[in-house]
Amino acid sequence: MLELTGFDTGPCRLFVKLESANPGGSIKDRIALSMIEAAEADGRLKPGGTIVEATAGNTGLGLAQVGVLKGYKLLLVVPDKMAREKIQHLRALGVDVRLTRSDVGKGHPEYYQDMAERLAAAIPGAIYINQFGNPANPKAHETTTGPEILEQMGGEVDAVVVGVGSGGTLTGIGRFMAKASPKTRMILADPEGSILAPLVNEGRKVEAGSWVVEGIGEDFVPDNCDLSLVARAYAIPDRESIAAAHELLARAGVLGGSSSGTLLAAALRYCREQTEPQRVVTLVCDTGSKYLSKVYNPFWLAEQGLADRTLHGDLRDLIARAPSEGGAVTVGPADTLLTAYNRMRQADVSQLPVLDSGRLIGLIDESDLLEAVEDSKPDKRFSQPVSAAMTAKLNTLQVSEPLDALLPVFDRDEVAIVLDGREFQGLITRIDLINYLRRAA
Numbered sequence: 001m002l003e004l005t006g007f008d009t010g011p012c013r014l015f016v017k018l019e020s021a022n023p024g025g026s027i028k029d030r031i032a033l034s035m036i037e038a039a040e041a042d043g044r045l046k047p048g049g050t051i052v053e054a055t056a057g058n059t060g061l062g063l064a065q066v067g068v069l070k071g072y073k074l075l076l077v078v079p080d081k082m083a084r085e086k087i088q089h090l091r092a093l094g095v096d097v098r099l100t101r102s103d104v105g106k107g108h109p110e111y112y113q114d115m116a117e118r119l120a121a122a123i124p125g126a127i128y129i130n131q132f133g134n135p136a137n138p139k140a141h142e143t144t145t146g147p148e149i150l151e152q153m154g155g156e157v158d159a160v161v162v163g164v165g166s167g168g169t170l171t172g173i174g175r176f177m178a179k180a181s182p183k184t185r186m187i188l189a190d191p192e193g194s195i196l197a198p199l200v201n202e203g204r205k206v207e208a209g210s211w212v213v214e215g216i217g218e219d220f221v222p223d224n225c226d227l228s229l230v231a232r233a234y235a236i237p238d239r240e241s242i243a244a245a246h247e248l249l250a251r252a253g254v255l256g257g258s259s260s261g262t263l264l265a266a267a268l269r270y271c272r273e274q275t276e277p278q279r280v281v282t283l284v285c286d287t288g289s290k291y292l293s294k295v296y297n298p299f300w301l302a303e304q305g306l307a308d309r310t311l312h313g314d315l316r317d318l319i320a321r322a323p324s325e326g327g328a329v330t331v332g333p334a335d336t337l338l339t340a341y342n343r344m345r346q347a348d349v350s351q352l353p354v355l356d357s358g359r360l361i362g363l364i365d366e367s368d369l370l371e372a373v374e375d376s377k378p379d380k381r382f383s384q385p386v387s388a389a390m391t392a393k394l395n396t397l398q399v400s401e402p403l404d405a406l407l408p409v410f411d412r413d414e415v416a417i418v419l420d421g422r423e424f425q426g427l428i429t430r431i432d433l434i435n436y437l438r439r440a441a
Contacts, residue, residue, distance in 0.1 A: 001152040001281070006251045012158075012271035012278045016248075016264070017149060019283050020256060024058070024065040026286035027145070031168055032062030034140035035129050036070070044127050050075060052120035053129045054113040056165060056215040057086030058286050063129065064093040075123070077116040082214055085290045105208065106220050131166040133223035141172025149173065149281055150181055158278035159231075161187040161267040163216030163259050163285065164196055167225025174229030188233035189266030189282075191217035191241065196225075200233035212238045212294075212304055213258040215285065234266040239306050241265055245288065245295055255288035258295050299327060303432075305439035314399045315406075315418050318436045319426035321347075328426055330355045331364065331386050337372060338382035340364055340389075351415055353424060354390045360424040362390035363417065399425055406433055 004014045019027035039045035050073040051063055060076040067074050074095045078087060079102035090097050098119070101110045108114065113132065120128035131137050150157060160177065162169045170186060177184040190197035193209030194217030208219035221227065245261030248254050256264075260283070267282040294300050299320055301307040309325075311317050321327035329347040331340045333356055340352055344366070351365035364386055372389035373381040396417045397405055406428060409416045416428040 001149075002252065002254070004248075004252055007247070007268060008272060009268065009280075010272040010274055011276060012274055012280050014267055014271055015153065015279070015281045016252075016254070017145075017152070017281060017283050018254070019285055020254075020260075020287040024061045025290065026058035026061065026257075027169065027283060028058040028062040028286075029065060030062075030140040030144055031131060031134075031137045031166075032059060032066050034136040035131065035134050036063065036066050036072075038134070038136035038139075039127055039129065045072070046125065047071065048125065049073070050120075050123055050126035051129055052116050052123065052126050053077070053131065054116035055131070057082050057090070057290070058215060059131050059166070060090055060095065060097075061086065061093075064090060064095050068093055068095075075116075075119060075126070077112045077119065079112050081212070083291050083294050085293060089290070103210075131168065131224070135224070137166055137168035137224050138172035138175065141169050142176045143172075145169065146173040146176030146180070150177070153279060153281060155181070156279050157181055157184045157281055159185045159187050159270060159280045161189055161263050161270060161280065161282035163189045163263055164218060164222070164225050165216045165259075167222040169283070170229060171224055171226045174226065178229070185231040186229045187266065187270050188227075188230045189216070189263045190233055190235050191262055192235045192237045194218055194235070196221070196227070197233040197235040200227055200230045212306070213241050213262050214291075215257070215259045216262060232270070234269050236262045236265045238304075242295055242301065242306050244268070248284075249288065249296075254284055255296075256284040257286040257288050257291050260284045260286065260288070261295070303435045312399070315397065315401060315403075315416075315428065316399050316420075316425055318406075318428045318432050319418060320432050320435070322426045323424060328353065332356060333361060333385060333387035333390070335386050336382060337369060337384050337386060337389060340386050341369060341382065344369075351427065353417070353427065354386055355424065358424075359422075360394070360417070360419070362387070362392045363394060363415070364390040365415070403433075 002016050022029040051067050052075045054077045064074055077098045080099045081102040100112050100115050104111050117128045120126045164170050174186045191211035191213040193211040195206055195208050198204045198206045211217055241261040244265040245256055248256050248264055263282045329343050330353045354362035368389045394417055396419050399420045406416050410430050418425040
């Protein structure tokens with residue numbers, strides 16, 4: 001338990017419980033052990049069996065931490081919006097990961113929970129562990145998380161701020177506090193777009209929207225989620241969640257995930273609204289090392305419209321990696337093709353501007369690279385200079401040209417090269433235009 005200082009908490013003291021320090025890096029380690037042991041005890045999970053689950057990643061990692069050591073096979077169905085670090089971690093543990101759509105709701109055959117249940121029914125010896133309805137989930141928090149919080153706080157807790165993914169944390173801690181510390185209020189931190197905050201605050205059912213925060217927020221009320229325990233809910237926009245996660249790192253040195261940002265933002269709102277001193281607890285649900293490619297990646301944030309960028313009202317607003325912001329990945333004419341290849345791979349791009357003393361002189365893409373190495377002797381393939389393979393005859397656009405000017409460029413299967421006068425501003429690809437149109441929708 002860590003007390004946060006240097007934050008505006010009004011008259012309150014705010015503490016965070018560092019669940020990110022668990023072996024699997026998240027609070028879900030607790031429920032994974034509890035659910036597997038319960039399935040073993042009631043005979044549903046037999047030696048050599050297969051555990052199937054629908055997960056945003058962390059429950060799957062917890063299940064793998066326990067299940068792999070016990071000799072079980074794991075098949076996890078994961079929505080496609082989840083951070084690649086989680087998926088890579090799962091696959092490194094030998095888990096069978098199936099990606100499915102994140103833009104469909106419960107009842108759709110490709111909804112992650114429906115898909116997991118269907119797969120489990122078709123595999124001999126498999127069980128669908130179902131964190132959303134498994135009573136061993138809230139039990140883990142009622143018997144461990146809740147008691148730990150109260151003990152670590154010396155028996156004095158006025159409010160606990162939690163999120164809801166499966167509902168186990170809210171229900172388990174809430175049940176414990178109702179018995180052991182009745183004065184403790186349960187506060188819900190919910191991503192804006194989730195249906196839960198309007199349901200708690202207004203008793204109103206709304207259509208689910210979309211949000212980038214992972215692991216919390218729902219488009220239905222899980223069986224394990226007892227919303228009657230919630231005293232107040234806060235709907236937190238993605239931008240506020242991301243900003244709070246960055247603030248937690250900058251001011252407390254704690255690298256938390258996106259949901260931790262949501263919880264912190266809600267806890268700060270709650271604290272500032274109080275008129276009397278309170279002792280408030282929230283959670284760092286998982287480690288931010290699972291989100292380095294997203295929450296802590298300025299280019300991803302810019303693509304999502306979550307970064308504070310200066311808007312120019314011209315084509316510069318579509319450039320994801322601008323030289324003026326230190327984001328452009330480039331090569332020089334004397335660099336080798338191996339350097340160009342490595343930079344493409346590292347940045348996950350298919351073309352690189354070629355700059356000479358800051359001036360754009362060419363472009364090299366995957367086709368140029370492939371043609372150059374195919375036509376060379378094996379020992380010289382990648383040692384050639386970029387200047388030998390690059391395209392020097394370039395079609396460019398000025399920043400002031402209209403959006404429609406991009407379409408003929410893309411029709412020619414080219415990338416748009418944008419200049420301001422003679423100064424190189426950056427590249428615009430089809431996905432950059434799509435991202436721009438999505439943010440403007």
